[in-house]
Amino acid sequence: MNVLKIATAGSVDDGKxxxxxxxxxxxxxxxxxxxxxxxxxxxxxxxxxxxFSLATDGLVAExxxxxxxxxxxxxxxTPKTSFIIADTPGHIEYTRNMxxxxxxxxxxxxxxxxxxxxxxxxxxxxFINNLLRVKDVVIAINKMDLVDYSEEKFNQIKGEIxxxxxKSEYQNQNLTFIPLSALKGDNVVESSDKMQWYKGEPxxxxxxxxxxxxxxxxxxxxxxxxxxxxxxxxxxxDFRGYAxxxxxxxxxxxDQVTILPSNTQSKVKxxxxxxxxxxxxxxxxxxxxxxxxxxxxxxxxxxxxxGEEPKVxxxxxxxxxxxxxxxxxxxxxxxxxxxxxxxQAKITDVSSxxxxxxxxxxxxxxxxxxxxxxxxTLKISKPLFxxxxxxxxxxxxxxxxxxxxxxxxxxxxxx
Numbered sequence: 001m002n003v004l005k006i007a008t009a010g011s012v013d014d015g016k017x018x019x020x021x022x023x024x025x026x027x028x029x030x031x032x033x034x035x036x037x038x039x040x041x042x043x044x045x046x047x048x049x050x051x052f053s054l055a056t057d058g059l060v061a062e063x064x065x066x067x068x069x070x071x072x073x074x075x076x077x078t079p080k081t082s083f084i085i086a087d088t089p090g091h092i093e094y095t096r097n098m099x100x101x102x103x104x105x106x107x108x109x110x111x112x113x114x115x116x117x118x119x120x121x122x123x124x125x126x127f128i129n130n131l132l133r134v135k136d137v138v139i140a141i142n143k144m145d146l147v148d149y150s151e152e153k154f155n156q157i158k159g160e161i162x163x164x165x166x167k168s169e170y171q172n173q174n175l176t177f178i179p180l181s182a183l184k185g186d187n188v189v190e191s192s193d194k195m196q197w198y199k200g201e202p203x204x205x206x207x208x209x210x211x212x213x214x215x216x217x218x219x220x221x222x223x224x225x226x227x228x229x230x231x232x233x234x235x236x237x238d239f240r241g242y243a244x245x246x247x248x249x250x251x252x253x254x255d256q257v258t259i260l261p262s263n264t265q266s267k268v269k270x271x272x273x274x275x276x277x278x279x280x281x282x283x284x285x286x287x288x289x290x291x292x293x294x295x296x297x298x299x300x301x302x303x304x305x306x307g308e309e310p311k312v313x314x315x316x317x318x319x320x321x322x323x324x325x326x327x328x329x330x331x332x333x334x335x336x337x338x339x340x341x342x343x344q345a346k347i348t349d350v351s352s353x354x355x356x357x358x359x360x361x362x363x364x365x366x367x368x369x370x371x372x373x374x375x376x377t378l379k380i381s382k383p384l385f386x387x388x389x390x391x392x393x394x395x396x397x398x399x400x401x402x403x404x405x406x407x408x409x410x411x412x413x414x415x
Contacts, residue, residue, distance in 0.1 A: 004212050007086045007102040009125035010111030015142045019182035020074055020087055021052025026189035029076035080208045099128055099321045106212050107136040114147045118160045123357040130170045136210050138176045145181040151197045154179045167358040178203050221249040222395045223303040224339045241288040242297055247394035252280040256306040259297055260385045266293040300341045302385045310385045316378045317415045322368040324402055324409035329367045338398040344381035351375045389413035
C-alpha cells in the first residue's frame with residue numbers, strides 16, 4: 001500500500017485542525033470514544049456543529065486557545081493509501097515547527113482562508129515548501145461557505161499564488177487548487193454541489209492519487225555506514241557487514257563502489273536484510289552490505305558507486321532556517337550533524353537574510369534571529385561528503401546544534 005506523508009500549513013484559524021478532523025470523521029477513522037468526546041465538548045462550548053479541531057489538538061493549551069502549538073502526527077488509512085499527516089502550527093512563533101513537519105513530507109497542504117486571501121504566513125509557508133523541495137503542494141482555499149462559494153474569490157487567490165510560484169527558483173512543483181469548506185465538508189471527501197464551477201477532484205481523492213516516490217531527486221546512491229557488523233559466532237566468524245540506510249539511487253550486487261574518505265574501491269558482494277539476501281536494494285532500504293575486499297571501513301564512512309562520488313568539503317555554503325532564541329552570528333561555533341557524521345563548525349559569513357514573501361534578500365545582516373532564513377557559510381572541522389540539497393535531500397541537509405544547550409538550533413540546506 002502507498003504510504004504518503006503530508007504536512008499542513010497555513011495561518012492561525014485557517015482551519016488546519018478542522019480540516020484533518022473532518023477527513024478523519026468522513027473516512028470513519030475516529031474511534032467511538034473520541035467521537036463522543038468531540039460531541040460532548042462541542043455542546044459544552046455551545047456549538048450547533050461538531051468542532052473537528054478537537055480531534056487533533058491534543059495539548060491542553062491548544063484546546064483552550066483554539067490554536068495548534070506543537071506538531072501533531074495523525075495516522076489514518078483508506079483502501080488505497082495510508083496517510084501520515086503532520087499538523088503544524090500556523091503562528092509565526094512556530095515557523096520552526098512547520099519546517100520540522102514539512103522536512104520529511106512528500107506533499108503539503110497550504111490552507112488559505114477565503115475571506116482573508118493570501119496573508120504573511122501564506123507567503124512564508126509557501127516559501128518553505130519551495131525551499132524544502134516539496135513536490136506536490138495543494139492550496140486548499142478554505143471557508144468557501146463564508147464567501148458564498150464565490151468562484152471569483154477562488155480565482156483571485158489562485159492568481160496570487162501562481163504569481164508567487166512564478167518568482168520561485170523551484171519550478172518543478174505540482175500546484176493544485178481546491179476550494180473547500182472543512183466545517184461543512186464541501187470538497188473534502190465528497191464533491192460539493194455548491195461549487196459546480198469547480199471541475200477538479202475533492203481533496204481526499206487527489207491525495208490518494210499522489211505518489212510517495214518523490215522524496216529524493218537523485219539517482220546517485222549514497223550509503224552512509226551506521227555500524228560495522230562482526231558476529232561473535234563460529235558460523236560467521238569471518239563475516240564483515242556494513243549496515244545503514246540507502247539514499248538516492250539503487251545498489252546492486254556486483255556494483256563497483258568507492259568508500260569515502262579513503263577512496264578505496266571494491267565491489268558489492270552481497271546485500272542482506274535480516275536473514276534474506278537480495279540482488280538489488282532500492283533507495284530508502286535499510287540493509288547490510290558485504291564487499292569482495294577486506295577494506296577498512298568504520299561508522300561515518302560513505303559507500304557510493306564509483307564515478308558518482310559526492311563533494312568532499314570542509315566549507316559549506318547553505319541556506320539555514322534558524323530555530324534558536326540565541327541568534328546565529330558570525331564567528332560563533334556550533335556542532336553540525338550531517339547524516340551519521342558529527343563535526344564542529346564555525347560561522348564565517350552570514351551573507352544574506354531571505355525575505356519569505358519572495359521580495360528578495362537583505363545583504364550582510366551579520367546574524368539570523370529565531371524563525372529567520374538566510375544564506376550562511378560554515379567552516380567544518382573535518383571533511384564531509386555532501387550533495388546539493390536540490391539534488392539529494394538526505395545528503396544535502398544537516399542540523400546545527402548549540403554546544404552550550406545541546407538544543408537543535410537550526411536546519412541547513414546545502415547550496
